[in-house]
Amino acid sequence: MAQIHLLSQDTINKIAAGEVIERPMAVVKELIENAIxxxxxxxxxxxxxxxxxxxxxxxxxxxxxxxxxxxxxxxxATSKIKDVSDLLEISSLGFRGEALASIASVSQLEMVTKQREELMGVRFCMDGGEKKLQEDVGCPDGTTFLVRNLFYNTPARLKFLKTSQTEAGYISGLIERMSLSHPDIAFRFINQKQTKLSTSGNGNLKDVIYHIYGRDITANLIEVAREEVFCEMQGFIGKPVVSRGNRGMMNYFINGRYIKSPVIHRAIEEAYAPYSMQHRYPFTVLHIAVEPQYIDVNVHPQKMEIRFTNEKEIYQSVFHGISEALKQRELIPEVTFQEKKDTPERQISAATKTEPFEKKRRAGLQREERVVRQAENAAGAGRRKDSPGAAYDNLKILEELTKDVEVQAGQVAESAEYHTAAALDVKKQEPAEMPGPELGVREARLHGEAEKPDDEKELREECSGPAGPDAGRRDFSMKGPVKNAKQETLFEEGILSGRAQKEVKIIGQVFSTYWILQYEDKMYLVDQHAAHEKVLYEQLMRELREKEPMTQLLKPPVILTLSMAQQQAVEENGDVFARLGYQIEPFGGREYAVNGVPAHLPSVGTQELLLEVIDSLTEDAGRTRAPEILLERAASMSCKAAVKGNSSLPAIQMHELLKQLMTLDNPYHCPHGRPTMISMTKKELEKRFKRIV
Incomplete structure (x- = not known):
């Protein structure tokens, strides 16, 4: 019996439509490109x-x-090309001849069109790919498409569309990019009979940027212009202060076509690297004109990907164009400042570079502490963010920590010459078992605790204690230290004990950022910003679980000018913001008024921090996320209102914050994974000063 069948033309059209028309935004994109x-x-x-x-x-x-x-x-069928040779020099946005057929096959379509030299226009109607009507009508010059009931005859595809608000957000983002790519065209976008965007079409790119992104970003633009033999680049980039937590504002166009290219992405980010912190992304609107023979846009039906025959030259052109523009705007002093080894920016960038750990020790304790900081930064960058109420497995965390530090720091974890202790211990709520002897020794070396064979033997004995139902389980509610404990354990509970909360001493503050604490025979360094962040985060999440959060009203309210994507994030997550204690309402046009913020986070009521909270949710637009995850993300961003470094705190505030920190389940890491404290034993200090050998 024959099993192979020739598909009908209607079935072929619907299959082909799935490659080109996957959502309403694709319809808008194809028809706008035809108009252009x-x-x-x-x-x-x-x-x-x-x-x-x-x-x-x-x-x-x-x-x-x-x-x-x-x-x-x-x-x-297309008017853009005639044969395969034309594919080598495509200057139009469309060329495949698939769009109209694909749209008509999955919708009820009506078109009214008229050429300038004609007296009458034509009205043409199709239903599911079949012609229904063609008649002469009076109409203005140009073309109007009406696409009704998209995917009405393919219910499976309709079922997988997002909500109407999300789909509208995709379309608004597309029209914003189209407006930026063609400032000489007047675009008007109407959603639910309300005008959302209107550009003048006067050819002024800066004017379009103002309409889309507002005054603050427009006031911090730097013009870019660079001309090469094979390409030309023009446009605007934002000053480093206009950075965001995602790549949503990195716009670039090749011959008027919006694309996504890892080559250009990398060139932009690396050009900004000396001026921006990690995980901060710049604002760009770049128009890059490339000779058609150097590119291939016939990669995918959606025409969002592109291939370059000269990727290296494209990268160099974009990289140097942006670098030179940044230098010319009196940003050179910042570059010189960042090259100094004692600046915060240099310390941040150093976290991604390998220090020469394998060299012999040349300095004393100061050099060793810098090694510890680098190792912890490298470890913190790879560590996942914790969430409240979750049970953590110390063994897995320490394995990940050890792996990351070994990659970044070479042999520092195995060298007996580096004796500093980097205590990044996480209190375990439901530990499964203690790590075995092999891992225990390796981790002890990482923390500077396995310096001699005798120390290794003691640690092995402790990690491989008697078996039993409670073997490897620690009692974090104990009132005193473990009897006969000869050295520090992998899971440090002393600082969390009730006695520690009474006996810990605050020695002082160094660099207006770190507290120096003493408890028994250990010295602790606490990052006040990370500690305050953790306390605020836990307080906010506890309120969300137990009661309605209190709101601190702002008088006057903070007015934010939001992009369409940001507006969508605010509207889609209105309940999330309300549960956190925010009061946000439309203020007309693109502006929103923030009337209230969480009561114990009044300092979050600044424009910069509010935009960061909103941007943190913009990444999830249209994605399926549990409400708890969105709450945790917004709460985590809100905690950036914590007391900053380089801020001196009175002793009474230090004591109160330390008391709150020590009552948390996991006080050792801030919501973003950075350590809140590190420690050093008295034994370590004595060895540094050669008091013991």
């Missing part, structure tokens, strides 16, 4: 129900001749 190719200088986009119910796109372009209308809806 038709030399339109004004384009209006109107949607309802996120584009599922209606998409109307009107342009004043050249229109379609009446005799070409039916052919225009045939598969692989």
């Amino acid at each position: 190719d038709a030399k339109a200088n004004a384009v209006t986009v109107e949607i309802q129900d996120g584009g599922k119910a209606l998409i109307r796109i009107t342009d004043n372009g050249s229109g379609i001749a009446s005799e070409d209308i039916e052919l225009a809806f045939a598969p692989h």
Whole structure:
């Protein structure tokens, strides 16, 4: 019995439509590109129900001749190219001849078009790919498409669309990029009969940036212009202060086409590296003109990917163009400042570079402490963020810590010459078992605790104690130290004991950032910002679990100018912000008024921190996330309002904050994974001063 069948043309069209038209945004993209190719200088986009119910796109372009209308809806029919040789020099946005046929096959489509030289226009209707009507009508020059009931005949595809609000967000983001890529075209976007965006089309790119991103970003722009033999780059980049926590504001266009390219991404980020902190991404709007023979856009039906025949030259052009623009705007003093080894920026960038740990020790304790900081930064960068109420396995965390530090620090974990203790201990709520002897020795070496064979033997004996139902389990509620304990254990409980809270001594503060504590025979260094962050985070999450959070009203309110993506994040996560204690409401246009912030985080009511909280949720637009994850993310960002480094605190505030920190389940790490404290034993200090050998 025959099992192979020839598919019908209708089935072929619907399969092909899935490659090109996967959501309403794809319809808008294809039709706007057609309008641009038709030399339109004004384009209006109107949607309802996120584009599922209606998409109307009107342009004043050249229109379609009446005799070409039916052919225009045939598969692989196009006016952009004639043969395969034209693919080598594509100057238009569209060229595949698939868009109209694909759209018509999965919707109820109506088109009204008129050329300038014609007296009458033509109205053409299709339903599921079948022609229903063609008649002459009176209409203005240009073309109007009405796409109704998208995917009405493919319910499986309709079912997998996001909410109307999310789909509208995708479309708004697309139109913003189209406006930036073609500032000489007047774009107007209408959603649910409300105008969301309107540009003048006067060709002024800075004016378009102002309409989309607002005054603050526009006031911090740097112009970029660079010309090479094979390409030309123009546009604007933001000063380093205009950075964000995601890549949402990195825009670049190749020959007027919005694309995503890892080559250009890397060039932009590395050009900004000397000026920005890690995990901060710049603002860019770059127009890059490349000779068509050097690129290939026929990679994917969506035309979002592109190949360069000269990737290295493209990278160098973008990198040097941005670097030179940053230097010319009197940012050279900051570069010189960052090259000094004692600046905070240098310390941050050093976390990603390997220090020469394998060299012999040349300095004393100061050099050793720097090694500890580098090792901890490297370890903290790879550690996952904790969440409240979760049970942690100390063995896995220490394995990850050891692995990361070994990669970054070479042989420092195995060298007996580095005797400093880097105590990054995490209190375990439900530990499964103690690590075995082999791992115990390796981790003890990392913390400077296995310096002689005798020390290794003691640690082995402690880690391989008697077996039993409670073997390896620690009692964190004990009131005193373990009897006959000859050295520090891997899981340090002393600083959390009730006695420690009464007997710990605050010696003072160094560099207006770190507290020096003493308890028994150990010295602790506490990062006041990380510690305060952890306390605020736990307080906020505890309130969310136990009661409604209190709100601190702001008078006057803070006014934020948001992009469409940020507006979507605020509207989609309104309940998240409300549960955290924020009061945010529309203030007209793109502006939102923040009337209240969480009561115990009043300092979060600054424009910069509020935008960071919103940006942290922008990354999840359209994704399925548990409400708890969104709450934790917003709470974590809110805790950036903690007391900063280089801030001197009175002794009474230190004592109160330390008391709160020591009552937490896991006081050792801030919500972002950085350590809140490190420690050094009296024995270590005595060895540094050669009091013992």
